[in-house]
Every structure is written in structure tokens, then in C-alpha cells.
Amino acid sequence: MSGPDASGAYDDHEDDGGPDHGDEPGRGPGRPPRIPMPRASVEDNGLPLPAPPPPERPVFEHPVLKSLLGAWALAACSAEEATAVEEHLGSCGACADEARRLREAVGLLQRPESLDLDPGLRTRVLETCLERRPPRIPVPEWAAAYDAETARLDALLQDFGDAEWHAPVRLRWFHGDEATTRRTTVAGVIAHLLSVDGLVAVALGLDDPLGDVPSARPTPAERTEAFWRASHFPPTRAVRAPWREQSHNLVRTVSFTGGGGGRMPIPYGDFDLPLHDAMLDRAFECWVHAEDIADAVDYPFDPPSPRHLHRMIDLAARMLPTALAHRRQAGLAAPAHHRHLVAAGEPGRSLRLEIEGSGGGEWLIPLDSPAAKGSAEHEVAHVALDGVEFCRLAAGHVPPQEAAAGQVGDREAIRDVLFAAASLSRM
Template sequence: MNGPDEWDGRELPSSPGERPRIPSPRTAAEDHGPLPDAPPAPAPDPDGGFPPEAAAEPPAAPVILPAPAGAPPHRVLKSLLGAWALSACSAQETAAVEAHLTDCASCADEALRLREAVGLLHPADSLDLDPLLRSRVLEGCLGRRPARIPVPEWATPYDAEAAKLDALLRDMGEAEWRAPVRLRWFEGERPVERETTVGGVMGHLMAVDGLVATALGLTDPLGTAAPPGTPDPLVRTETFWRAADEEQSPLATHAPWRDQSSALIRQVSFAGTRVAELAVRYGDFRLPLRDAFLDRAFECWVHAGDIAEAVDYPYEPPAASHLHQLVDLAARLLPSALAGRRRAGLAAPPKRLVEAGAPGRTLHLEVEGNGGGHWYIPLDSPAALGAPEHTVAHIALDSAEFCQLAAGHISPEEAAAGQLGERDAIRDVLFATASLSRL
């Protein structure tokens, strides 16, 4: 036990009664002050030896100078610099180290270097790339040098969503490709579910994208297995799943799907506006090619979200300008969807008969947030005009919630919509929105 003016060589405790956290260094003479000068060597004996009294005399003991009262030695404080830089010292240790740094230039420099190194070990930003980075880079490049063959505006959402999904798939291993994915959509009055895998989802996307590919004269991914007759998306998907080789790795669908999506973008870029109105058959209805590309962008985003949810990975929605185009497509399809539900007896009949092009009752659809806007949905005939002065009901929805409803991921009853006006009209439009979804 040393006196009150001596450092006993033990580490500083974090708090009273707490065991020391840092191993104590061994006491060295240097820790108690400078060493005394060595005594002068005795002169050698003329006969070649030392005097007998010099050989018998023991060496002088070093003089140990006491350290200042209460101050830990330099060596102990230097050993605490790493813990201090990581903010792992106790309050007492921190105070002792910081007091020492004001007097010791070498330790102060070392502490500064350690603090800078700790800053590199804990970056403030996420290591994941910004999902909009690709769009910003392309926008900057095209701003300096426009593309010689630009992608049509109505095809850019599909191009962006396919690139985002491709980036997600590249980060996944084979085990994640076999992860179960729950697909959801809405039929009639009830939600429907189907479980598959990530590989199955990609097969579904490739089979339905094949409808657009064949309309453009490209190769059908189903080949000779393509079902004859009406090109129904559900039938094509089932055919693809049945023909899939169970022994084959699910990753095998990644490259063909990406090659197909790139071929679609390349084909419409070279064709330009000439193919914008080309009809694409979806079972019992048709879409112009420009709308078919928006439909494929919407489904690519929705199913990419299903995959990301299955593998617990964050996924961002489309850019605001792209999201607006997708919401606009859904809003333009609502009159036909409502008419189809009326033919099936699932919606109330129109309250007013109107001629083609004449104004009828209108529902004001307000979509808030990114990609939102205002649409006036004709209620009495898909050929009628939607005019604000004939509004009988108003629905307000967030853009993300509206898209989830159109994807069949939430039911019309669950949609937290602001509602005002005729209840039947509101219910029919919400159910018609959900009916836009499909496998």
C-alpha cells in the first residue's frame, strides 16, 4: 500500500465498489520519475583489474521520485486513450485522461488520431445505395448529352422499376430465392392469396411480360408451351410454373427476365411513337402499348415489394413523376372496371342514362402525396365525361394506400378513405379499384 502521494499502479475504478476494467501495468522505475545518473566507473587497476574494494562494493540503489499526488502515471493514461476515443471510459477515467491531454503533446496527438479513426468506424450514412441514384446519374448524363435514341416517357417507369428489382435480385443468394412469397389480389367480393417463391414470382413476371414481347414481335418466353387461344395472364403463369424444371436453380429465371425487360425497352426506343397505340391483349380486354408498359411497371413494383417483404429487405416506391403515371392509369381504368362489375351484378346500376360524350354523375377521386392529383370518374357510363360540376361523391386517399388498394393488398373496407357524398357510388368505386388487381 503506498502513501497518499504515490500512485499504486492499479487502474482507475469506474465507480466505487466496481472491479477495475483495464489490466494494471507493471510498475517500472520510469513511472516514478527520471532515473539517476549512473555512478562513474572505477578506474582499472594497473595490473589489468579493478580495485578489490570496487569489486566488493554493491551497486547504488536508484533514487525513486514520487509522482505528483493523485495523478496516474503517463503510461496508465496512455493505455486509456483507445477506450477514451470510443467513449468507453468511466467519468473518473475520462477526467483524468482529458486533464493529462492538456499537458502531454504526444498523447494529445495520439488522441486526435484515435478520435478520427473512430469516426471512420461509425459512418453516419447507410451503406445501402440510394435507390434513386441510378435515375440521378442518368439524368445528369442525359442533361449533358441527350440520348441519341431516347426511351419514350411512358416506358421510363418500367425501365426504372425493372432496374430496381434487378438490383434487389443481385443481392440475394439461392436460399433467399426459395423464400416463400405471398401473392395477393382481389376477385369479385373477396381477397385471394397464392403462395409461391421468389423464383416463382419472377417466372410470373416473365410470362406476363411476354404478352408485351409478342405484341412487339419478340420471342415468347413460353416458346412452344404457350397456351393457344386467348392470352390470359393467369393461364400463362400456370403454364410457366408447370413447365419449370424443379431440378433447376431458381436463379435461372433472373437472367432471362432481365434480358427480356432490356429487349422490351430497346425495342420501343427504336420504334418510337409509332408503336404507342399498338394493342396488347390481356385476356378479355386490350391495352394500348403505352398503357401496357405502365401496367407492367406497376406490377413489377408491386411484386418487387412482395419479394422484399419475404426476404426482409427495404424497398422504395417509384419516383413521384413515375408514380403519378401509374396512379393516372388506374384512375383511367376505373370506368371500365366499374362497368364490368355492373355486368357481373356486383355493382349498383347507373342512376342516369347518358349518351356517349355527354356529362353524367361524377365521383371526385383525390389522391394525396407523391404522385397524387385529382380525377373525376364518370359513374353512369365509361363513355361519359367526368365533369366537376356533376360531382355526387368525393374520395380522398393517400397515393401509397390507393396503389395498395389497386394491387389488391388491402380490401375496400380497410381503405382509410375520406368519404363524402353518395354511399353507393363510393362503395362501387372502391371495389372497382380493388378489382383492377390480378395475379
């Protein structure tokens, strides 16, 4: 039998095989025993533990609350700070006015539209600046093609590895009526450009890339051969640095000379060219050999811009009468139509050279004298060629017989002019 003990708890032992419920109210047969209450703690004398005290709210002085107004307007305050500021605004008119102004300012900063810049803005700004304020030392127009073509070739060479630098390249040009070739490498082509550009560099007072290396004659071919012979080993990628530096120095120097320096004679050994034509000549050869290099390593390479291509074509067209006269003196072209040459400045028989496509135009080529004047009234033949095709003909890369030309008129005159164009080429 069990009953309540001194502490009021119950002992649930069974006696004689059956429970004894005693005087417990509400407990019937088969019900589980009541769960006893926990014993009272000795330490708290049976009383419940007191609730923890609430955390003390921080107290902010007026200067602190005023300094928090900017952060509150930007929603950058903590919860306690925001509550304190908002309560303060209800009792401080000056701070409330300041908070309102700050909130309005924040609203102006948060525009609904996108703040991303127009992608074309930078280009438009640069174009406008360059139009209003050109470079302090602008590159002369007659040197711009050289500047552009050397930059394009340098970009082509930038990622070349050793295999590309030693890739075989065959230089091609015409000598007389025969096609001529010379085998070299990509590095050898850059050495060739370095040597021939040195003709212009020396005339401008810059260092000669050949240094003390002697050459039999100051012609492009002799200078190149002398440079190649002086190299103990075939040229390597190391030749790019001096070529690049020399091209930069040439552009910088001719820019300082201004427009008046373009008439300075540049000796090529067998002939002279004024500086403005020599720079075009070097631009033309740079492009031609860049194409040779690109073909050797199977890289794409575009022709020059139409503006620069037109200048190169114009130079070749202006050189045709002299080339035709030299071929006539060598017995490679038909003699002049008249017994005596046409006087300088007088109109004579002419061929109309029509260049189609990029950089195109029309030129009247005097046939009987280099000093004669081209005349539409004395036109005896008409040749039409694509601009790039004509340049490749002048570079010796297209045989005159295979030039895709539209031809009308005097066949002999047409043949002489096409072969004269090919004779402009050289190594």
C-alpha cells in the same frame, strides 16, 4: 635498473623493490610511467601515411549542362550536377536566361491553393452533357417507369442467395368481391413477371418466354400457370437471366418505335391495352411484386418516384370507369343512376378521386358510363386516398373496406368505386 634502449622506448621493470627513474625529466615519485610512442613501421620508414587524394569532380560539357537546366529548375539534379550547373550559370548568360524562365514556369505549376477537384464537378458535367445532348435513342416517357422499376427489382435480386430465392411469397389479388391468394416463391414471382411481360414481347415481335408451352388462354394467369406447369422443378435463380434479358429487350424495342408506337394494342386475353398503357401496367406490377419479394425476405423497398407513381395512378384512374361497368354487368355494383347510359362524351354523375402525397392529383371518375365525361358540376361523392395506399388497393393488397379513405357524399358510389379499384388487380 632500466634505461632507454636503442629505439628510444622504455622498459618499466622494477628492480630491488623500487622504481628507478634515472634521468627522466618531470617524473617524480609515485607518478605513472610515461606511455611509450608507437614503434615506427618498417614499410613507411617511420613517416606518416599520406592523406588520400581528393575525389575528382566530374567535368560536364556545355551541352550536358544545358540539358540539365530543366531538372535543375525542378530541383531534380544530384548535388554534383546542381553545383556544376550553378557554377556554369555564373559564366553563361544564355543558360542563365533559360534557367530563369524555367524557374518561373515551375513557379506557375506550384499553385498555393489546392488542386483537388470539386466533388460535385462530375455530376454537374454529366447533367450539363445530358441536357445539351440527350441519348441517341431516348426511352419514351411512357416506358421510363418500366425501365426504372425493372432496374430496381434487378438490384434487389442481385445479392440473393438460394435461401432468398426459395423464400415463400403469397400473391394477392381480388376476384369479384373476394380476396384471392396463390402461394409461390421469389423465383416463382420472377417467372410470373417473365410470363406476363411476354404478352408485350410477343406483340412487339420478340421471342415468347413460354416457347412451345401451350396455354389455355393468353391471359396473365393462364400464361403463368402454364409456365409453372412446364417447369420440371420449381423455378430457381436461373429465371432471373431470361427475365432480365427480356426486360432489356422490351425497353430497347419500344425506344426504337418512338412516340408513335405507343398506340399499338397489346392483347391481355380478356381486354387490350395500348402499348404505352401496357408498359405502365407492367411497371406497376413489377413494383407491386418487388414489394412482395422484399416483404418475404425482410428487405426495405421504397415506392416509385413521384413522377412514375403519378403515371401509374393515372392509368388506374382511367381504367376505373370500365372496371365499374364490368362489375355492374356482373351484378356486383349498383345499376346506373339513370335508366339509360350517358352518351359518350357527355357529362354525367362523377366521383372526385383525390390522391394525396407522392404522385398525387385529382381525377373525376364518371359513374354512369365508361364513355361519359367526368364533370365537377355533377359531382356526387369525394374520396381522398394516399397515393401508395390507392396503388395497393388497385393491386389487391388492401381490402376496399379497410382502405383509409376520406369519404364525402354518395356512399353507394364510393363503395362501388373502391371495389372497382380492387377489381383492377389480378395475378
